[in-house]
Amino acid sequence: MFAACADPKSIEGLTWAFCYLTSGKHLDFYWSFATVILLLVITAPAALALGFAGATAARSQILALRILGKTYIAMVRGIPDIIFFLFFVIALDQGIEYLKFLAVCPAGSPWPWQGLEFRVCQEAKVPLGSSSAFWHNAYGFALAVVTFAIVFGAFTANVMFGAMQAVPKAQLETAEAYGMGHGQVFRRILVPQMWVYALPGLSNLWMILIKATPLLFLLGVEDIVYYARELGGSKTQSYEYPHGDWRLIYFIGLLIFYLTMTKLSEGVLGRLSARLSKGQATAAGEAMRRAGA
Amino acid sequence: MKKLLLATALIAVGAGFAAAQDVVRLGTEGAYPPYNFINDAGEVDGFERKFGDELCKRASLTCEWTTNEWDSIIPNLQSGNYDVIIAGMSITDEREEIVDFTQAYIPPASSAYLALSMDVDLKSGAVAAQTSTIQAAFVAENGMSVVEYATPEETVAAVKNGEAIAVLADKDFLKPIAAESGGTLVMLEKEESIGGGVGMAFRDSDDDLRGKFDAAITSMKEDGTLNALIAEYFGPEAKTW
Numbered sequence: 075m076f077a078a079c080a081d082p083k084s085i086e087g088l089t090w091a092f093c094y095l096t097s098g099k100h101l102d103f104y105w106s107f108a109t110v111i112l113l114l115v116i117t118a119p120a121a122l123a124l125g126f127a128g129a130t131a132a133r134s135q136i137l138a139l140r141i142l143g144k145t146y147i148a149m150v151r152g153i154p155d156i157i158f159f160l161f162f163v164i165a166l167d168q169g170i171e172y173l174k175f176l177a178v179c180p181a182g183s184p185w186p187w188q189g190l191e192f193r194v195c196q197e198a199k200v201p202l203g204s205s206s207a208f209w210h211n212a213y214g215f216a217l218a219v220v221t222f223a224i225v226f227g228a229f230t231a232n233v234m235f236g237a238m239q240a241v242p243k244a245q246l247e248t249a250e251a252y253g254m255g256h257g258q259v260f261r262r263i264l265v266p267q268m269w270v271y272a273l274p275g276l277s278n279l280w281m282i283l284i285k286a287t288p289l290l291f292l293l294g295v296e297d298i299v300y301y302a303r304e305l306g307g308s309k310t311q312s313y314e315y316p317h318g319d320w321r322l323i324y325f326i327g328l329l330i331f332y333l334t335m336t337k338l339s340e341g342v343l344g345r346l347s348a349r350l351s352k353g354q355a356t357a358a359g360e361a362m363r364r365a366g367a
Numbered sequence: 368m369k370k371l372l373l374a375t376a377l378i379a380v381g382a383g384f385a386a387a388q389d390v391v392r393l394g395t396e397g398a399y400p401p402y403n404f405i406n407d408a409g410e411v412d413g414f415e416r417k418f419g420d421e422l423c424k425r426a427s428l429t430c431e432w433t434t435n436e437w438d439s440i441i442p443n444l445q446s447g448n449y450d451v452i453i454a455g456m457s458i459t460d461e462r463e464e465i466v467d468f469t470q471a472y473i474p475p476a477s478s479a480y481l482a483l484s485m486d487v488d489l490k491s492g493a494v495a496a497q498t499s500t501i502q503a504a505f506v507a508e509n510g511m512s513v514v515e516y517a518t519p520e521e522t523v524a525a526v527k528n529g530e531a532i533a534v535l536a537d538k539d540f541l542k543p544i545a546a547e548s549g550g551t552l553v554m555l556e557k558e559e560s561i562g563g564g565v566g567m568a569f570r571d572s573d574d575d576l577r578g579k580f581d582a583a584i585t586s587m588k589e590d591g592t593l594n595a596l597i598a599e600y601f602g603p604e605a606k607t608w
Contacts, residue, residue, distance in 0.1 A: 098408035190465060191570055192446045204390040307520040310543040312400040314407040319524055
């Protein structure tokens with residue numbers, strides 16, 4: 075990359091360290107931090123949306139919706155994350171290719187599931203075999219995001235369901251007494267008040283989500299754990315920068331990254347909680363009112 | 368109607384990056400130097416990289432490299448994530464039942480033991496090997512206790528920190544590790560001859576593609592380029608064709 079790094083085996087000391095830390099693989103490693111943050115940034119709102127939908131469905135007056143919402147929550151919560159991750163990504167991938175198979179493969183193509191193999195015609199592959207590595211990685215990442223959103227959406231739904239139940243009945247009844255309809259009560263009274271009850275559970279989930287990102291590695295996405303293991307492993311002379319077993323150093327780096335992330339989140343969530351408690355009929359809201367008075 | 372809409376959407380996605388040319392995706396592990404590894408530029412490198420690229424040139428195919436964990440390398444071939452396994456995989460009867468191999472491109476090589484001292488008794492403790500390798504099966508079948516690890520790197524680390532008394536792996540993988548350890552790791556004189564050579568694996572249904580690669584391997588064997596490549600990566604004393 076830099077002229078001084080042309081022959082890594084003849085340099086040493088600081089120059090070596092500089093060249094080593096700017097090798098192509100290290101740059102990939104630094105980018106993988108962005109991958110993890112991108113996952114968090116997309117998954118969190120998606121899970122929140124799914125959770126809100128799930129909770130609303132679970133307390134719906136329509137039986138079918140209620141069953142759907144409760145099944146979603148119970149099913150995802152009841153299955154260990156890792157099993158769900160391993161199963162769901164394969165199922166989703168094959169499901170998408172199967173749908174595309176129905177649409178684009180010539181009539182008379184063989185059934186895709188043949189014994190141990192899953193085969194669709196070339197045109198039905200997602201992404202196409204001819205697309206660049208970038209699309210393959212992007213597709214893998216998208217599958218991971220959807221899986222994360224569904225899993226964390228179920229936990230979120232459960233938290234929100236509880237929060238909706240926790241809003242004092244008197245508030246809702248008063249609203250009805252003023253002549254508001256179901257939808258109005260939901261939008262104007264229930265939802266604005268539920269957040270303060272949901273926040274402790276949601277902040278907990280956010281922390282768990284941060285800590286669950288290494289599962290990306292399990293799904294074949296080359297995340298920070300993959301690179302830490304790959305870069306830290308001892309390297310023989312076949313490599314440009316031979317070194318011993320440095321995995322411990324790299325993993326300490328990851329440890330610091332994750333601790334920093336959770337520490338920052340705690341700060342932000344603390345402020346958010348204070349903001350939401352303001353003027354609420356809860357213990358925290360009451361304490362704020364007294365302090366102000 | 369819904370199905371139709373969905374299908375249209377999917378076609379649109381697919382057409383966005385469609386190209387007429389067929390690309391063959393080569394799957395490797397990327398953690399087994401000098402066979403295959405990820406170099407410092409973040410690309411697949413090693414004997415199999417050079418060999419695979421040459422094969423694709425001879426067979427006039429456009430090839431692209433991808434890496435996959437060793438554990439799931441056969442299942443992911445079958446589910447179509449890539450079309451070829453080229454990852455130092457030995458040809459065995461068990462594997463022949465689920466995938467099809469080309470002819471061997473590396474002759475049956477010896478497996479060796481790497482330990483902390485020459486006089487270690489292999490029955491006195493656990494012997495490390497990588498999961499689902501011929502070496503792991505061999506250790507288990509020969510009355511030694513086996514401890515398995517997901518990556519080759521971890522098997523060697525296990526010997527260094529005393530979790531295992533020795534590691535059994537391909538000699539060509541262990542040789543540079545022993546040579547560069549400064550005497551802390553030694554190769555035992557005892558060697559095992561297991562496996563039927565290293566070949567490329569294909570799905571059972573991909574006979575056409577396998578035929579093309581088989582022909583290219585034959586041509587590389589005939590004009591001596593394969594032997595030169597083996598000598599370049601595995602040293603002059605390595606077995607050739």
